[in-house]
Amino acid sequence: MFVRIYKKMVNGKVYKTAYLAEGKRVGKKIVVTHLLNISHLPEEQIQSLNIAMKAQKAGKQIVSVDALQSQHYAKISNSRQVGALYVFYQLAKQIGLDVILNNALFLFMVIARVIHPASKRSTAIYAERLPIKEIMNINTNFDENNLYQAMDNVILRQEKIEDTLFENLNSEKNDLFLYDVTSSYFEGEKNELSDYGYNRDGKKGKKQIVIGLLTASDGTPVSIEVFKGNTSDTKTFKSQIEKVCKRFKVKRVTMVGDKGMIKSTQTEQLSTEDFHYITTITKPQIRSLINKGVLDIQLFDNELMEVTVDGERYIMRRNQQRAQENKKTRQDKINKIKELANLKNEYFVKHKKADYQKGLKEIQNKALNLHINNLVDIKLEEDIIKVNDIKESIEYDMLLDGCYCIKTDLIEPQVKKEVIHERYKSLSQVEQDFKKMKTTHLEVRPIYHTKENRTRGHVFLVMLALRLLNEFIKKTCEMEEPIDELISSLNEVVCVDEEIGGVIITRVIKPAGIAEKVLEKLGIQIPEVLGTVCANDF
Helix, strand or coil: CEEEEEEEEECCEEEEEEEEEEEEEECCEEEEEEEEECCCCCHHHHHHHHHHHHHHHCCCCCCCHHHHCCCCCCEEEEEEECHHHHHHHHHHHHCCHHHHHCCHHHHHHHHHHHHCCCCHHHHHHHHHHCCHHHHHCCCCCCCHHHHHHHHHHHHCCHHHHHHHHHHCCCCCCCCEEEEEEEEEECCCCCCCCCECCCCCCCCCCCCEEEEEEEEECCCCEEEEEEEECCCCCHHHHHHHHHHHHHHCCCCCCEEECCCCCCCHHHHHHHHHCCCEEEEECCHHHHHHHHHCCCCCHHHCCCCCEEEEECCEEEEEEECHHHHHHHHHHHHHHHHHHHHHHHHHHHHHHHCCCCCHHHHHHHHHHHHHHCCCCCCEEEEEECCEEEEEECHHHHHHHHCCCCEEEEEECCCCCCCCHHHHHHHHHCCHHHHHHHHHHHHHCCCCCCCCCCCHHHHHHHHHHHHHHHHHHHHHHHHHCCCCCCHHHHHHHHHCCEEEEEEECCEEEEEECCCCHHHHHHHHHHCCCCCCEEEEEEHHHC
16 A cells, blocks of 8 residues: 545636545556545655555565554554344445434444344344444444444334335335234233234243334335234235325235234235235145035146136145144154053053043043044043044044135236236245344344333334345355354454554455455455544554
């Protein structure tokens, strides 16, 4: 590197512009690149830096302690992680998140949730390990209270932010939305939104909140909403219709949801807005339609088949792999009941005064919980619990192994059955998003907040982090390494403060290995120099 100084005379006055520059050979030519404008530095610092750069170029690195302490030679200090912060800040700018949020601290929390998910206090401490001043122009003298304040300010504008993000999707046809809900449990009791309800986390006896995520057809998150923990799936649905209609101002919409989400009441709500739906029906509903002659079991095959009745289309298929899984699951459950019965019989042998009817009831209740009470005959004979297969019932149950049926009011020939099938399969993207939010990447739990607005703010923050993470995954999907490994490799890219000639230069150590490949795949280049400042300003 070297210092390049330009002089220009205007109206008899000389103006100087100084750059930190670097020359690289490209073919037979030397191409000079200006790394940083250093004109803001005092004249004596620029000259001192110029002398030091020339000394380094001439190889005058004297090994004596006095020479190393001289202002003409570099002193290295303050190594900080830069790669992941810089990359996700650039991704945020690419989707306009920096301008839309208009809150640098909140944006930092969004990025930190991707690269280092932790509490607000830990996030504030983590900032000290990053060059956020050089990259995001944020001073590091903040604590968790400043982060809470930033979150409080942003959550007041959640709807406006979501509306703008939706407008910026740059899609000509944003007419298909995917919607699903999940829950997140609490260890404490004091959260204003928490309540007891159907818990999807297997944490019985714990309060929870319900989270509804709305995405575009490609899985891009467009809105998130937090409900009280006792809210049923179907009761969250109406607000999504109003959101798409009134806020997003979409005229013709198809909502995709699973069989627990879109039922008869929800289809009526959709019809009042001239919206459409794609969902599935349960196996008992499939059996009922077969018994009524609406559907034919023979239509369930490897190929898609369909039937239209009273304006509703039923699209059917049998998945052979899923059929084998259903068969194995059923047999595993039956074997489990028989194993429990054998253990209970062993207990009876050792305890002659045991309550045999109570033991029988326990096994019967277990079969009921496993939904196989109609497939096995459980009875007590001569103080022994016997479990026998009901072959006719098992064979009847097997008829629908691997079968599923999609229900929609989209008519032919406007939308072909293959398109509807693919659109329903897209719902799995929302399930994957929930997995990223809750377990694999973003860790929405544990939720440390008690106030309603901060709970909503925290969940909204995680949704925006999900948006950034999905952008990253989309651009690096061809790479073999796991996502966590790719992000970790970026965190290994560091910058150091190099004091030379009385000037501190924040220089990036050249990325290597996986990090270099990630940056190349993203099309992002981290500057070699992030900034300069006079040493005596510290």
